[in-house]
Amino acid sequence: MEKKDYFDLYREMVIIRRIEERAAELYQKGKIGGFLHLYIGQEAVSAGIGSVRQPQDRLITAYRDHGWAISAGIDPKVVMAELLGKVDGCSQGKGGSMHMADVEKNFWGGHAIVGAHIPIAAGLALGDVYQGNKDAITICMFGDGATNIGFFHEGLNLSKVWNLPVLWVCENNMYGMGTSIDRASAVSEIRQKAEGYGMPNERIEGMDVMQVREDVARVLEVIRKEGGPYLLEILTYRYRGHSMGDPERYRGKDEVKKWEAEDPIGIFRRYLINEGIGTEEELDEQDAQAEEIVEEAVDFAEASPDPEDEALFEHIYAEPTPVEYRGYALSQESEGK
Amino acid sequence: MARMTMREAISRALWEEMERDERVFIMGEEVGVWGGTYAVTKGFYDRFGEDRVRDTPIAEAAIVGGAIGAALTGARPIAELMTINFAFVAMDHIVNEAAKLHYMFAGQFKLPLVIRAVSGGGRQLGATHSQTPDAVFAHFPGLKVVSPGTPADAKGLLKSAIRSDDPVLFIENATLYQSKGEVPEDEDYLEPLGKSKVQREGDDVTIVAYSKMVPDALKAAERLAEEGIEAEVVDLRSLRPLDMDPVIASFKRTNRAVIAEEGWRSYGVGSEVAARIYELAFDFVDAPVKRVAQAEVPLPYNAKLEQLALPQVEDIYHAAKEVIYG
Numbered sequence: 001m002e003k004k005d006y007f008d009l010y011r012e013m014v015i016i017r018r019i020e021e022r023a024a025e026l027y028q029k030g031k032i033g034g035f036l037h038l039y040i041g042q043e044a045v046s047a048g049i050g051s052v053r054q055p056q057d058r059l060i061t062a063y064r065d066h067g068w069a070i071s072a073g074i075d076p077k078v079v080m081a082e083l084l085g086k087v088d089g090c091s092q093g094k095g096g097s098m099h100m101a102d103v104e105k106n107f108w109g110g111h112a113i114v115g116a117h118i119p120i121a122a123g124l125a126l127g128d129v130y131q132g133n134k135d136a137i138t139i140c141m142f143g144d145g146a147t148n149i150g151f152f153h154e155g156l157n158l159s160k161v162w163n164l165p166v167l168w169v170c171e172n173n174m175y176g177m178g179t180s181i182d183r184a185s186a187v188s189e190i191r192q193k194a195e196g197y198g199m200p201n202e203r204i205e206g207m208d209v210m211q212v213r214e215d216v217a218r219v220l221e222v223i224r225k226e227g228g229p230y231l232l233e234i235l236t237y238r239y240r241g242h243s244m245g246d247p248e249r250y251r252g253k254d255e256v257k258k259w260e261a262e263d264p265i266g267i268f269r270r271y272l273i274n275e276g277i278g279t280e281e282e283l284d285e286q287d288a289q290a291e292e293i294v295e296e297a298v299d300f301a302e303a304s305p306d307p308e309d310e311a312l313f314e315h316i317y318a319e320p321t322p323v324e325y326r327g328y329a330l331s332q333e334s335e336g337k
Numbered sequence: 338m339a340r341m342t343m344r345e346a347i348s349r350a351l352w353e354e355m356e357r358d359e360r361v362f363i364m365g366e367e368v369g370v371w372g373g374t375y376a377v378t379k380g381f382y383d384r385f386g387e388d389r390v391r392d393t394p395i396a397e398a399a400i401v402g403g404a405i406g407a408a409l410t411g412a413r414p415i416a417e418l419m420t421i422n423f424a425f426v427a428m429d430h431i432v433n434e435a436a437k438l439h440y441m442f443a444g445q446f447k448l449p450l451v452i453r454a455v456s457g458g459g460r461q462l463g464a465t466h467s468q469t470p471d472a473v474f475a476h477f478p479g480l481k482v483v484s485p486g487t488p489a490d491a492k493g494l495l496k497s498a499i500r501s502d503d504p505v506l507f508i509e510n511a512t513l514y515q516s517k518g519e520v521p522e523d524e525d526y527l528e529p530l531g532k533s534k535v536q537r538e539g540d541d542v543t544i545v546a547y548s549k550m551v552p553d554a555l556k557a558a559e560r561l562a563e564e565g566i567e568a569e570v571v572d573l574r575s576l577r578p579l580d581m582d583p584v585i586a587s588f589k590r591t592n593r594a595v596i597a598e599e600g601w602r603s604y605g606v607g608s609e610v611a612a613r614i615y616e617l618a619f620d621f622v623d624a625p626v627k628r629v630a631q632a633e634v635p636l637p638y639n640a641k642l643e644q645l646a647l648p649q650v651e652d653i654y655h656a657a658k659e660v661i662y663g
Contacts, residue, residue, distance in 0.1 A: 092443035103445045108409065110442075116429050119399045123406015123414075130362060130388065130412050138406075151429075154399035161394060315444040316478055318502035321531060322578050323478075 006277050007286055009051055009209065013043040013265050014290035015076055016067045020240075022298055023066065023083055023097075027244050031302075032083050036097050039067035041239035044264035045141075045171055046071035048212030052220065053139060058128075060108040060121045061141040063098035064171075064238075068141065072107035074100065080297040086304035093307045094315070115146040118155035118168075125164035125229075137223050139167045145176020147190050159229040160197045167216075167223060168194070168231040171206070177242045178250040194231035206236035207264045210271060237262075339522050344514040346488035348377050350495040351415065353524050355385055358413065361499060364391040365400055365417030365453075374419050375455065375514060397427035401452060405434055408450040408504075415499065421454035421508060422466050424474070435504040436479035450504045451495075456484070457510040457549055457599055459647055464635035467643070469600035471548070472609070474506050475576035481530055482576040484508035486551025488518040490574055493528030501530060510549045510599075531578040535587065539567030542657045543587040543594040545610050547573040550597040550629075550648065557653035568657055576606060584610065585617050592623035593660040597653050602630035624663065627656040 020038040027036045039046065042064075050071030053059065061068045069079045074090055082089025082100055090100050091110075098112040108124060111117035121140035128136040146152055147170060159166045170190045174181050181188045194201035200222070204215045212234065219230050237259040241248045272278040278286075313323050341349070355361050362385075363378060369392040372379035381390045393400050397418060404416035418424050424431060431452065438446040458467035475482045481503050485491040491509070498505035528534075536551060537558050546554040551572045558568040569587045573579065588594050594614055596607035607628035614626055632646040 090443075091441065091445075094443050095441050099441045101442045101445055103442075108446075109438075111434075113429055113433050116398075116402065116434060119402025119430065120406040120409075120434065122399065123403035123408075124410055125406070126403055127407035127410025127412045130407060131360070131410065133410075151398050151402065154394075154396040155402065157394060157396065158399040158403055162391075315440045317481070318439055318444070318447050321481075321503070322580075 003277060006272055007282070009047055010268055010272060010283065011286045011290050012070060013047045013209065013268065014287055015293055016043045016046065016070050017265060018290055018294040019066060019070065019076055019079065019297065022294055024240070024244065026083070026298070032097065033085065034096050034098075035063070036244045037064040037242065038238065038240040039064055041259065041264070042171060042173060042206070042236045043067055044209035044212050044268070045206045045234050045236050048209045049139060049169065049216050052213050052217040054135070055106065056133065056136040057220070058106050058108055058124050058136065058138045060117050060124065060138065061110065062114065062117065062143060062146065063110070063112040064143070065098065065100050065110040069100040069102070069107065069110070072102060073105045074102050074107065076293055076297040077300040080301035081304045084301045084304070085306070086301055087307045087311070088300070088304040092311065094311070115142060115149040115151035118142060118146065118151045119158065121166060122155045122159045122164055125159065125166045126162065129164060135224055137165045137167055137220060139169060141169045141171055143176060144170060144172040144174065144181050144190055145179070145184065147193055148176070148185055156194065156197045156199065156229070156231070160199050163228045165223050165227055166229040167219060168229060170231065170233045171236050172233050173236050173238045175242065175250065178246065180250065189233070191231060191233040199229055199231055201231040201233070203233040203235065206234035207262050207267055209264060209268050338519045340517055341488055341520050342514060343488040343491050343516050343518075344375065344377060346492040346520045347495055347509065348379070349520070350492045350499070351378065352381070354496055354499040355381070355389065357524065360411065360413040361415065362389040362391065362412065363415045363417060364393050364404060366393055366395055366419050368392060368417050373417070375511060397423050398430055401427040401430035402434065404450055404452070405430060405438070405448060408448045409446055413449045413499065415451045415453060418452060418454040420466060421456040421470060422468050424454055431474065431506065432477045432480065436477045439503070440479055447502050448504045449502045451498045451507055452504070453507045453509065455511045456508045457512055458631075458636045458643060459512050461638055461640055461643060463638045467636040469598070469631065471508050471576055472600055472605045475579075475606070479504070480577060481505040482508065483530060483574065484510070484548040484576065485574060486513070486546065486548050486572050487536070488516065489520045490528055490534070490572070492520050493526050494530065494574060497527045497530050500527070505530065508548065513549055513552070516552060528574070531575045531580055533580040533583045534572050534574055535569060535583055536572045537568065537570040539569040540590055541567045541593070542569070542661055543584065543591045544568050544570045544653060544657060545573065545584055545594060545596040546570060547576065547598070547606070549599055550653070553648070553650045554597055554653055556650045557657060560650075560654050561657055566657065566661065573606070579609065581610070581613050581617060584614065588614055588618050589621045592621050595627045595629060595653060595656040595660055597629040597648060599648060600631055601633050602628050603633060605630055624660040627660050629653050629656050
């Protein structure tokens with residue numbers, strides 16, 4: 001890694017943090033609707049994995065997806081515009097917080113039904129294998145809470161039976177909404193669930209981005225060389241509630257404080273200084289740049305227009321298909337785009 | 338043209354499309370080595386191999402979810418659900434994923450996906466294996482729901498579904514697999530998705546039907562003809578999108594309609610079609626529209642009771658006479 005790469009990675013993590021903080025404010029002001037699940041505290045996971053995946057590797061995740069959108073390479077402006085439901089958002093305002101994607105960047109969403117994207121991820125890998133796309137790995141993230149639903153087990157089983165190149169990543173933040181892992185899962189060590197499918201697995205720390213990079217790069221190499229699925233349980237922590245509507249009665253302030261002392265951005269910053277890669281001043285400069293990028297993103301998103309009314313009937317189908325509007329067939333067909 | 342069963346017509350459509358396009362593959366329970374539980378894919382495994390005719394675990398979410406993922410990458414999977422009753426196990430992937438992904442991500446995701454499933458009762462399989470829940474799936478925008486009533490349509494519609502870039506739920510009826518008809522042998526014979534079709538012309542009464550109710554409606558029409566009543570039979574063929582044009586054109590001539598479906602009456606296909614007739618052709622109504630449907634019970638195992646619950650040719654015949662004579 002060159003100095004610039006370290007700084008880019010650091011700045012990316014700060015951008016994710018600032019985007020989420022600004023999103024929380026905009027949510028309170030009523031500018032962001034629906035549900036909002038913040039990624040604060042988990043930045044080392046998306047930044048770490050995003051920085052070691054190859055362009056042919058597909059990313060797919062659950063609804064806590066803003067960090068992943070940034071780490072997949074989507075412009076913060078486009079992420080913020082989607083949060084505000086604007087036409088310049090990555091899903092043109094039709095997806096919102098939980099449904100970000102950019103196929104050009106091999107980022108396949110943003111899926112909001114817990115665990116439902118897990119069989120789809122197996123299918124992405126199946127598509128690559130079927131079409132002979134060599135060296136492509138599907139990297140699929142989900143929370144600890146998703147490992148108790150049937151989809152998880154059907155998806156893992158299929159990936160092993162068909163030896164599909166999938167890196168299953170459990171971002172274990174220890175709570176499925178407000179229910180702690182030991183109250184919801186028969187085993188609190190999620191990696192054990194892969195044992196039942198004869199699948200190689202590991203549990204790693206997720207607060208140190210350099211460690212995440214090293215471990216994930218190594219595992220991706222194993223999958224590329226040997227094929228087949230692999231499950232990584234990455235221990236992480238979200239500092240904010242499950243969503244903006246979370247009363248957080250299930251954990252104490254001390255617990256959150258303890259984890260904040262292990263802040264992934266703080267850890268990486270100390271690492272960069274201790275290793276002599278950057279100075280306090282240089283990193284402050286990166287912080288300022290991140291701040292500026294996020295403020296520009298907010299300005300861009302606020303200025304971006306709502307989608308036109310016609311957008312309501314676009315994208316229902318890929319092919320031209322008659323559509324209905326309140327009981328009357330529209331004179332024109334759905335554009336089929 | 339060749340005379341063949343609906344089973345052969347479906348099998349032929351699958352075979353031809355797999356020969357034509359290497360991106361097309363089949364995945365489902367017992368589709369390969371077994372040859373398909375209804376023998377639709379008999380011989381496919383030997384011809385196309387295990388990569389293209391993939392036996393899956395008995396795990397419907399993995400079948401449909403996996404097929405969705407593969408479709409997103411540009412492959413053209415055909416996911417087979419042994420029966421539509423098992424589609425409930427994959428309900429999330431059908432209605433929450435397949436029907437939504439193209440729209441929700443503003444057209445970035447394309448799903449050239451076909452889900453084949455067998456619907457209908459009458460084979461003494463009991464309440465959980467005999468349902469006709471087609472209308473449930475037709476409720477969801479984003480999904481195309483197709484269900485043929487003749488062997489020719491089965492071939493032409495299935496080939497169109499496989500070539501479509503949209504997710505299509507292709508509903509077959511097991512009691513029709515042995516039904517015979519003339520089928521075009523042309524390998525590019527396609528029937529358009531989302532278009533209803535007049536299967537028999539007549540000026541006295543309109544009978545709207547789809548799937549198994551099409552041959553039943555045609556039988557009822559023959560009996561009516563013996564009494565000098567000419568029924569027009571309109572085959573919906575597609576439940577979503579629903580093409581009302583041939584129905585309305587017919588109704589404006591006959592001013593009377595019977596709608597026949599194998600599923601339950603409440604919130605069903607007949608409810609939708611009847612409502613649209615009233616909305617679009619109220620001035621042409623000479624008699625209340627009649628719905629013929631399944632008795633509102635879970636289907637029993639006993640053959641006599643089961644047939645008592647299922648709509649019969651007799652029911653269509655009597656309903657037609659009622660809308661004519663009151």
